[in-house]
Amino acid sequence: MAAPIETQAAAELLKAFSHPTxxxxxxxxxxGPKCVTDMEELLPARQANISQHLAVLxxxxxxxxxxxxxLRCYYLCRPRLVQDLLGLVDxxxxxxxxxxxxxxxxxxxxxxxxxxxxxxxxxxxxxRAKVSR
Amino acid sequence: MAAPIETQAAAELLKAFSHPTxxxxxxxxxxGPKCVTDMEELLPARQANISQHLAVLxxxxxxxxxxxxxLRCYYLCRPRLVQDLLGLVDxxxxxxxxxxxxxxxxxxxxxxxxxxxxxxxxxxxxxRAKVSR
DNA sequence: TTAGGATATTCGGATAACCGAATAACGTGA
DNA sequence: TCACGTTATTCGGTTATCCGAATATCCTAA
Numbered sequence: 586m587a588a589p590i591e592t593q594a595a596a597e598l599l600k601a602f603s604h605p606t607x608x609x610x611x612x613x614x615x616x617g618p619k620c621v622t623d624m625e626e627l628l629p630a631r632q633a634n635i636s637q638h639l640a641v642l643x644x645x646x647x648x649x650x651x652x653x654x655x656l657r658c659y660y661l662c663r664p665r666l667v668q669d670l671l672g673l674v675d676x677x678x679x680x681x682x683x684x685x686x687x688x689x690x691x692x693x694x695x696x697x698x699x700x701x702x703x704x705x706x707x708x709x710x711x712x713r714a715k716v717s718r
Numbered sequence: 719m720a721a722p723i724e725t726q727a728a729a730e731l732l733k734a735f736s737h738p739t740x741x742x743x744x745x746x747x748x749x750g751p752k753c754v755t756d757m758e759e760l761l762p763a764r765q766a767n768i769s770q771h772l773a774v775l776x777x778x779x780x781x782x783x784x785x786x787x788x789l790r791c792y793y794l795c796r797p798r799l800v801q802d803l804l805g806l807v808d809x810x811x812x813x814x815x816x817x818x819x820x821x822x823x824x825x826x827x828x829x830x831x832x833x834x835x836x837x838x839x840x841x842x843x844x845x846r847a848k849v850s851r
Numbered sequence: 852t853t854a855g856g857a858t859a860t861t862c863g864g865a866t867a868a869c870c871g872a873a874t875a876a877c878g879t880g881a
Numbered sequence: 882t883c884a885c886g887t888t889a890t891t892c893g894g895t896t897a898t899c900c901g902a903a904t905a906t907c908c909t910a911a
Contacts, residue, residue: 589745592738595807600736604869605725608732612722617828618821621888634870636889651818655878655887658821663811670806674728678796685784688751688791695750737899754858767900769859788857788908853911860905868897875890881883 601645602670606630607638611667614648618660734778735803739763740771744800747781751793 602608609628613619619627624635639659642648647667650657661667683691735741742761746752752760757768772792775781780800783790794800816824 590741590804590808592741592745595804596736596738596741598807599732599741600868603729603733603736605729608723608725608729612725618816618824622886631871632888633872633890637870640889646813649813649815651816651821652878653818653821657888658818658825660814660816660821660824662814664814665811666806670803671723671728673799673802673806674731675723678798680779680782681793681795681797682782683751683784683793685786685791688784688786688793691751691793692791755856764901765858766860766902770900773859785908790858855910856908858905858907860903862901862903864900866897866899869895871893873890873892875888877886877888879884879886881885 614661615668618658620656620658734774747794748801751791753789753791
């Protein structure tokens with residue numbers, strides 16, 4: 586069974602993504618490093634505001650910067666994560682619709698599986714479970 | 719060049735994910751359909767609150783329910799999206815660190831690429847661009 | 852039809868997010 | 882050093898989110 590994710594941390598990370606301006610910034614940075622003035626002309630937001638959002642993204646460890654003279658060139662410090670996530674929200678999946686019957690069947694199937702997992706008594710093929718690690 | 723995503727809509731979608739309780743709910747639903755009382759005993763939250771979060775998830779079209787008597791069995795109506803996203807935030811990527819020199823090189827490379835793309839004068843293989851509908 | 856279980860909604864107060872304006876901090880070239 | 886360009890931070894008002902409490906709605910069995 587998949588280990589439950591750390592919802593607190595994960596939610597904080599996702600919150601950093603959950604703003605149109607921040608998404609736009611990440612999108613721009615996915616195309617290449619940029620400094621704040623670059624972004625000012627690419628986005629419908631002002632300098633201070635962009636800086637504020639960059640602070641949020643920095644805190645979430647999604648971006649970092651390299652100082653180049655008076656400029657700060659921002660870049661994605663977890664590019665895979667950002668690109669994959671942008672890709673995910675971009676694609677659209679057809680909505681699933683389920684009937685009560687399907688749900689019942691699904692629940693029963695799950696219940697049986699849990700049964701089996703919690704009571705592996707009928708051990709043909711000995712006790713030597715290969716521990717997952 | 720990748721089309722820019724609809725940041726407004728995408729941010730709204732991501733906002734639905736950005737709460738620990740909602741993430742936990744989605745995680746539970748990823749394991750199988752559940753009704754509210756099921757979740758009450760799985761999560762550290764009360765009925766009304768869970769219902770409120772479910773309303774948010776419903777509005778974001780992440781979950782739907784099938785009525786079964788007095789019960790409402792909730793399920794993921796975009797299971798791929800939810801599972802992939804949960805998978806993404808779970809894995810951790812080493813943080814990239816860049817030097818100003820790398821950044822400069824990166825910017826130059828990008829600039830040259832844009833040059834090439836915007837000035838495709840040297841047209842061997844004629845003008846017949848296949849228009850994308 | 853009514854009681855009771857399951858779920859949703861409304862309300863209100865607390866907290867957090869957001870953003871513009873002003874200003875601070877920093878780096879560079881003169 | 883100084884002025885200026887670039888970016889960050891602080892402040893304050895507005896709006897949004899969150900959650901408990903109370904209550905409403907819906908369903909079913911008796």
